[in-house]
Amino acid sequence: MSVREWVNNNSAAATAAAVVLLCVALGVIVWNNASGQRGMVGDAYFYDLASDELFLHDLENYPPVVGPSGEREGVRAYVFACGECPRARDIRGLSAEELEQQTDAFIAYFERWPERARAVLAGEVEPDDEYELMRVQHEGTEIRAVDGDRWVPMESGPGADITARAAERCGPNVQRQFCRP
Numbered sequence: 132m133s134v135r136e137w138v139n140n141n142s143a144a145a146t147a148a149a150v151v152l153l154c155v156a157l158g159v160i161v162w163n164n165a166s167g168q169r170g171m172v173g174d175a176y177f178y179d180l181a182s183d184e185l186f187l188h189d190l191e192n193y194p195p196v197v198g199p200s201g202e203r204e205g206v207r208a209y210v211f212a213c214g215e216c217p218r219a220r221d222i223r224g225l226s227a228e229e230l231e232q233q234t235d236a237f238i239a240y241f242e243r244w245p246e247r248a249r250a251v252l253a254g255e256v257e258p259d260d261e262y263e264l265m266r267v268q269h270e271g272t273e274i275r276a277v278d279g280d281r282w283v284p285m286e287s288g289p290g291a292d293i294t295a296r297a298a299e300r301c302g303p304n305v306q307r308q309f310c311r312p
Contacts, residue, residue: 174312176219178208178241183226185210185238187219187312193249194242206275207242209309213301216310227277236310239297240274243282248272 132140177188179198185208186199198205208227210216214235222230227238248271250256251264258264273282276293283289301307 174219176208176210176238176310176312177205178227178238180204180206180241184224185222185226185230187223193244193252195244195249209239209242209297210236211239211297211300212236212308212310213305214308216308219312237300238277239300240276240293242272242274242285244271245273 173190174187175190177186177194177196177198178184179186179200179202181198181200181202181204184199186205188196188198188205194206195203196205197203210222210230212235217234217236222234222236225233231237244252244267247256248267251258251267252271258267270284270286272285274285274290274293275282276296279293281289283293285294298307
């Protein structure tokens with residue numbers, strides 16, 4: 132007896148099996164969405180502000196993260212190149228200065244989430260109101276120039292200045308390239 136014949140002869144059982152399978156699939160989708168995952172997978176460049184070194188870390192956590200120094204000083208580092216991007220294994224452990232001296236790449240800026248925004252996004256605390264989650268997703272990121280010491284909202288005038296300076300680093304006729312590990 133083929134599958135088609137069995138389904139035709141047992142339509143009630145086949146329908147019940149299809150409903151159970153659909154419920155399991157929906158359960159898996161809901162479970163994954165409720166688990167607080169960011170939706171970004173893979174590694175990115177991070178920089179340990181305590182030890183001044185570039186390292187790789189997964190994107191499942193909101194910076195700052197624990198870096199090679201053992202301190203929670205690991206911030207996201209946006210690495211760009213004015214030519215070809217270097218291989219991750221060749222630049223891991225370098226300081227921002229060494230990266231620029233040894234390659235065509237540079238760190239445009241650092242990124243972190245303020246503690247409250249990080250905790251809300253990670254699901255560690257409840258938002259104060261129904262709009263806080265949207266606010267921190269849109270406005271929560273802070274950036275800092277590599278040679279600076281002041282963290283500013285990315286969506287601010289000073290934040291725009293930092294990203295604009297990074298865009299100009301390669302000159303007018305050279306294409307800037309975003310580097311991924």
